[in-house]
Amino acid sequence: MIPGPVDIEDDVLEALAQPAPPHYGGEWLEIYVEVVDRLKQVFDTQNDLFLMTGAGTTGLDAAVGSLMRTGDKVLVGVNGFFGRRLTTVAENYGLHVLTIEAPPGQPLDPEEFSRFLSAEPGIQALAVVHLETSTGVLNPLQEIAAISHRFGVPIIVDAVSSMGGIPLEVDGWGIDICVTVSNKCLGCPPGVAPISISERAWEQMDRKAPRAHGWYQNLNVWRQYAADWSEWHPYPTSLPTNSIVALRTSLRRILANGIEAYYDRHVQAAHTVRAGLDRLGFELFTPAECTSPLITTVRRPPWMDLADYRLFLLDERHIMIAGGLEALRDEIFRLGHIGRAASEEYSQSFLSATKEYLLRNGQRFPDGGDRAD
Numbered sequence: 001m002i003p004g005p006v007d008i009e010d011d012v013l014e015a016l017a018q019p020a021p022p023h024y025g026g027e028w029l030e031i032y033v034e035v036v037d038r039l040k041q042v043f044d045t046q047n048d049l050f051l052m053t054g055a056g057t058t059g060l061d062a063a064v065g066s067l068m069r070t071g072d073k074v075l076v077g078v079n080g081f082f083g084r085r086l087t088t089v090a091e092n093y094g095l096h097v098l099t100i101e102a103p104p105g106q107p108l109d110p111e112e113f114s115r116f117l118s119a120e121p122g123i124q125a126l127a128v129v130h131l132e133t134s135t136g137v138l139n140p141l142q143e144i145a146a147i148s149h150r151f152g153v154p155i156i157v158d159a160v161s162s163m164g165g166i167p168l169e170v171d172g173w174g175i176d177i178c179v180t181v182s183n184k185c186l187g188c189p190p191g192v193a194p195i196s197i198s199e200r201a202w203e204q205m206d207r208k209a210p211r212a213h214g215w216y217q218n219l220n221v222w223r224q225y226a227a228d229w230s231e232w233h234p235y236p237t238s239l240p241t242n243s244i245v246a247l248r249t250s251l252r253r254i255l256a257n258g259i260e261a262y263y264d265r266h267v268q269a270a271h272t273v274r275a276g277l278d279r280l281g282f283e284l285f286t287p288a289e290c291t292s293p294l295i296t297t298v299r300r301p302p303w304m305d306l307a308d309y310r311l312f313l314l315d316e317r318h319i320m321i322a323g324g325l326e327a328l329r330d331e332i333f334r335l336g337h338i339g340r341a342a343s344e345e346y347s348q349s350f351l352s353a354t355k356e357y358l359l360r361n362g363q364r365f366p367d368g369g370d371r372a373d
């Protein structure tokens with residue numbers, strides 16, 4: 001029940017165990033095209049979409065490095081660990097990094113982007129995290145993207161933990177470069193980083209030196225191969241074909257009853273777990289109005305030894321949850337309601353294990369009862 005990597009469904013694991021087909025030719029391209037088409041449904045986009053090999057950060061690195069040249073100004077939203085990571089990616093490309101910050105647990109304020117863009121000329125792109133996994137805060141992406149359009153500045157979005165799990169309309173909201181990864185809401189092992197690129201982003205890349213940064217993570221190279229080798233090999237390198245076959249299995253499952261039905265699983269699971277934690281006297285770290293159903297972040301009660309609690313869950317109940325990151329390390333714990341873990345079974349097991357832990361530690365519950373189910 002960590003917020004990624006996810007616990008993987010059996011049919012996806014079975015798909016992974018098949019012999020790996022070669023990454024080119026007609027038979028393979030059918031699989032590849034199906035996966036790209038299904039991802040475009042999940043992204044809700046008609047933009048170009050590539051399957052980069054690597055972690056989610058591979059795609060973010062490619063987005064930042066392709067859209068800008070050394071010395072360009074980029075405006076990054078920072079309200080947690082992954083926003084901060086985006087600033088490091090940009091700094092390492094030699095960009096001039098400007099930030100809009102909010103404290104951990106609070107969302108970014110779209111108005112601040114608007115004020116900043118009015119006051120500071122020459123910003124070449126915005127970069128923001130949709131769902132800040134370190135705190136569970138869901139940033140107001142649609143509003144921030146609308147502002148980026150108003151100022152004609154392309155926006156890069158880290159949707160690593162949110163894509164496929166909650167509504168996100170790449171075309172409807174005007175997300176220029178959107179990055180996710182296989183091992184969060186897409187329900188697969190790590191290794192594939194889908195990335196979509198809008199016409200506006202391509203236009204900006206055309207204006208910049210096309211080969212300013214590297215080769216594999218240079219999106220212009222990907223566009224060139226998609227055009228030149230479209231008949232047999234529309235990407236620059238080999239692909240992790242069995243990971244992509246597994247992704248096809250997972251995408252078929254995600255889309256089987258419509259993506260809304262898949263989103264709804266997360267809503268149900270979050271509701272069950274949050275209501276149960278509330279009955280047990282826990283307090284959420286991120287207020288309900290600025291979070292998503294995918295990640296629950298919970299304040300550590302003063303009496304609780306987080307390391308001991310997590311060890312109890314893992315050793316005695318085989319449930320893995322996550323702690324906080326950086327300054328929140330000993331202050332919060334985090335639960336993911338994604339993939340296989342977004343089920344009544346997982347939710348109830350977690351709640352009954354937590355109740356037992358509280359009882360063992362002499363805790364009583366606010367309503368005087370001992371219900372956790």
Ligand SMILES: *Cc1c(COP(=O)(O)O)cnc(C)c1O
Binds near residue numbers: 004082133160
């Ligand atoms: C997990 C995560 C990342 C990092 O993904 P990797 O696949 O480890 O590179 C980046 N951003 C967010 C919001 C995440 O949740």
